[in-house]
Amino acid sequence: MDQILNKVGGYWLSKRADKEISSVGDDINSLSSSIEEGTKWLVNKLKVDHRSQKRKCAMEVADEESTKRALTSTRFSDLNPPLSEPVIKALNCAGFEFCTPVQAATIPLLCSHKDVAVDAATGSGKTLAFVVPFVEILRRSSSHPKPHQVLGIIISPTRELSSQIYHVAQPFFSTVTSVKSILLVGGVDIKIDIKKIEEEGANILVGTPGKMHDTMERLDNLDFRNLEVLILDEADRLLEMGFQKQITSIISRLPKLRRTGLFSATQTEAVEELSRAGLRNPVRIEVRTEIKQLTSQTSSEELASTKTPLGLQIEYLLCEAEKKPSQLVEFLLQNMPKKIIIYFMTCACVDYWGRVLPQLSVLKSFSLIPLHGRMKQSAREKALSSFSVLSSGILLCTDVAARGLDIPGVDWILQYDPPQDPNVFVHRVGRTARIGRQGSAVVFLLPKEDTYVEFLKLRRVPIQERKCFPDALDVISSIRSAAKEDRDVMEKGLKAFVSYIRAYKEHHCSYIFRWQELEIGKLAMGYGLLQLPSMPEVKHYSLSVDGFVPVNDINVSDIKYRDKAREKQRRKALQQKKEAAPQLPKPEGSKQSLDHPPAVIRKKTGRQRKAMRTKEDDEEFERDYRLLKKLKKGVIGESEYEKLTGFTGFEKEREDGDENDSEEAIFPVYKTKKQEFKSKGTLNRSRAKAKHSKYGSFKSSFMTKSRKNRK
Structure with missing residues (x-):
């Protein structure tokens, strides 16, 4: 028996060992395949990175050549009037030696105290075209401005663009001594900006028109009398976004003897109007890219902008x-x-x-x-x-x-x-x-x-x-x-x-x-x-819904949020909504039998509603006319008449009023009735004449009554 058990045990152990060895073999195979896949992925990744790096290097070389072609042969140091040494140094530190066409055309004009309206293609270097002369003008102005004396303003339509301009201009702003600049954009509590201006001062304002206008409205100690330059970047977008009112208000606070620059990639009619209103004899600068096109008929090259x-x-x-x-x-x-x-x-x-x-x-x-x-x-x-x-x-x-x-x-x-x-x-x-x-x-x-x-x-x-x-x-x-x-x-x-x-x-x-x-x-x-x-x-x-295949195998109301906290909140809101839903009271009395369902109440048409209103007006007019006849015959007294017609307080109003009151003041109800009567378009001409004649006598009766009261 023991020998049999030993044989069975040995057999079982050998089988178990075989399984474990097989399992280990599978794990090794799985691991090797994973290593192989990982190696392939790494090789592919290295190839992609190599191609990317190679392409990047090639593009950098191409971009460098293209950039050289986009620049003019004019150096910033060769511009006339010449730029100051600190500004030239800041340009060289930033890697700018040669001007783009828009920079070469704009900087000398702004530095020569000319207003400019610039229309240039996007990506042509407009930011430096106004930042450089902006700083040059400030450098020539007061050397030590007061803390709240504003010398320059730059306005752009979006927070991101304002922030970009502010950070690009910082190295140039730093060349002007004793000048503080501040960025005014949305998303920041205005109290923080106001506190900063009050404590540190601000000589240069850069920001969006809404925030800048709000800051000007709240701060009375900002002095704009010595403002030198105003720049409106992306002027067309400023107007399209509905900032015309704020821009007009900002310009109204500024002195007219200033330099102003309008910069945009597209000139619109609104920009033209703003140019006429905010610029004094502006010089218009238009920079266009020209490409060579081969005409089919003459096979000759021509330039097209x-x-x-x-x-x-x-x-x-x-x-x-x-x-x-x-x-x-x-x-x-x-x-x-x-x-x-x-x-x-x-x-x-x-x-x-x-x-x-x-x-x-x-x-x-x-x-x-x-x-x-x-x-x-x-x-x-x-x-x-x-x-x-x-x-x-x-x-x-x-x-x-x-x-x-x-x-x-x-x-x-x-x-x-x-x-x-x-x-x-x-x-x-x-x-x-x-x-x-x-x-x-x-x-x-x-x-x-x-x-x-x-x-x-x-x-x-x-x-x-x-x-x-x-x-x-x-x-x-x-x-x-x-x-x-x-x-x-x-x-x-x-x-x-x-x-x-x-x-x-x-x-x-x-x-x-x-x-x-x-x-x-x-x-x-x-x-x-x-x-x-x-x-x-x-x-x-009735827009076309052809081509849409709805998903019917799921109820959209049962779809859950993957975020458990949001799903729990949704469930809670649904439960509260269900509990807060008003329970409609059950109708009292006997239940309607199935053989006799409740009658359907139909809404009246527009024509029927108009007819009902006209009938009600006619009945009211007839009632007032009959009451007036009873008053004239002495059947009812004045107090009872006033009570029935709603004419209470007529005598008191007349006594408190001026002796030369107009007919409209004496007969307010009559005038109101007459206007209401005339506004009814459903009455035909013959009925209108009849009603008007009745109200003619209505008016004459009140005139007689008024004369008696005066006597």
């Missing part, structure tokens, strides 16, 4: 709304190691795509940073600074980052949604190919929006067609899966969809972007919606 930088290549891509996400993802995969800015129509769209794109498995390794105007100021600054220092990454933003921002190394501008204002198109694409560098841009258009291409060409924007990616990965199912798993994704998608449609309705080019022809169904599929939301645009305007 454009509103975009010379090194910028712009393309458009036509695709249906439900295919836009797939084309976007494929575009990002094809341009993986590059630095890209993607523009959306609304803040809600940025929130949504910034939430859903990182959840796609193919984009896990991408750095996606959202930026829009509804973010807190600290979050906006953090997002912008984070993207600026990246060598490759993706910024998802609205037009808050479309103007003036100088973000280094941007390779591509992708406009997922065309801008509402066509003027913004040039500013968007101008975030790349700055100061002569190379850059590319692409805009996604729906097939019905193809006329926008010709519109851009008429506006001197060169643009070419780009073909769709034929094998783009379908990501709609992945987006819908993300919405099913997290209520936050689903709600953000609905908000983005609704905000896009409402923004689409407000397009400035409504003859191109016709929202009545918008295909809601395909658009909803492109946003990965599970169900179509209830919208007036869909209900009342």
Whole structure:
């Protein structure tokens, strides 16, 4: 027996050992395969990094050559009138030796006490074109200004642009002795800014018009009598954003004997009006990029001016709304190691795509940073600074980052949604190919929006067609899966969809972007919606819902937040709402039988309601007329008449009034009745005459009564 047990035990131990050895072998195989996969990934990563570094070096060389071509042969030290030595030193420390065309044209004029209105392509160096003469003018003014004596003001439309100008100008401001500067932008408590100005003083104000105007309104000790220079950067945008009232108020506080500069990439009628109102005999400077075009007939070259930088290549891509996400993802995969800015129509769209794109498995390794105007100021600054220092990454933003921002190394501008204002198109694409560098841009258009291409060409924007990616990965199912798993994704998608449609309705080019022809169904599929939301645009305007496939295998009200705290709060709110819902009291009396349901009460039509109102008015007029006849015959007394007609206080008002009171004051009720009577459009002419004759006698009776009372 013992021998049998020993044999069985040995057999069992041997089997167990075999299993363990097999398991160890499997683990070793798994480990080796993991090591192999990791090695392949590392090799691919090194190859990508090597290609990226190689491309970066090549682009740096190309950019350096392009930058040299974009500069003129004029040195800052050769300008006339000459710049001061500290300013030249600050320019050299920043790496600026030669001027761009706009700088070479603008700086001498502003330094010669001329007002200027500058229209130059975006990315042409406008910031230094006004910062350098701004500082030179201040250096020639009072050497030791008082703490609250304002010498110069720079106004720009957005917080980000104001902050950028402020930090670019700081090395130059420091060359002016005893001068304090302050940045005035939203997102910072105005009490903090006021306290800082009161304690430290401020001689240079840089900021947005709203915050600057508010600060001027609250501070009485700021002295603008010796102000030397006013700069309005992105002047067209300042007016488009509704700051005209604030700018007018700011200018009214400033002395007329000052230097003023208006800088913009687009000159509009509003800018022309502001130029006439705020500038004294301005010199107009227009700097345009010229490209050589080969004419087909004569085969000769001719120059054509454009509103975009010379090194910028712009393309458009036509695709249906439900295919836009797939084309976007494929575009990002094809341009993986590059630095890209993607523009959306609304803040809600940025929130949504910034939430859903990182959840796609193919984009896990991408750095996606959202930026829009509804973010807190600290979050906006953090997002912008984070993207600026990246060598490759993706910024998802609205037009808050479309103007003036100088973000280094941007390779591509992708406009997922065309801008509402066509003027913004040039500013968007101008975030790349700055100061002569190379850059590319692409805009996604729906097939019905193809006329926008010709519109851009008429506006001197060169643009070419780009073909769709034929094998783009379908990501709609992945987006819908993300919405099913997290209520936050689903709600953000609905908000983005609704905000896009409402923004689409407000397009400035409504003859191109016709929202009545918008295909809601395909658009909803492109946003990965599970169900179509209830919208007036869909209900009342019969927009096309073709192409939308709703998800019926899940109840959207049952979708939970992935964040447990938010889900708990939602459940609690639903329970409170359910408990607070009023309980309708049960009707008393016998229940209606099923054979005799309650009668349906129908609403009266508009014509019926008008007829009822007319009948009531007629009856009231007849009653007043009969009461007047009874008063004349002595059947009723005056007090009873006044009580019945609501004419109480008539005698008292007459005694307290002036003897020369007008007829309207004596007969207020009659006049009111007559006006009300005349406003009725339902009475025909014969009835109106009859009623008017009755009220003629009504008036004469009151006149007789008034004369008796005077006697």
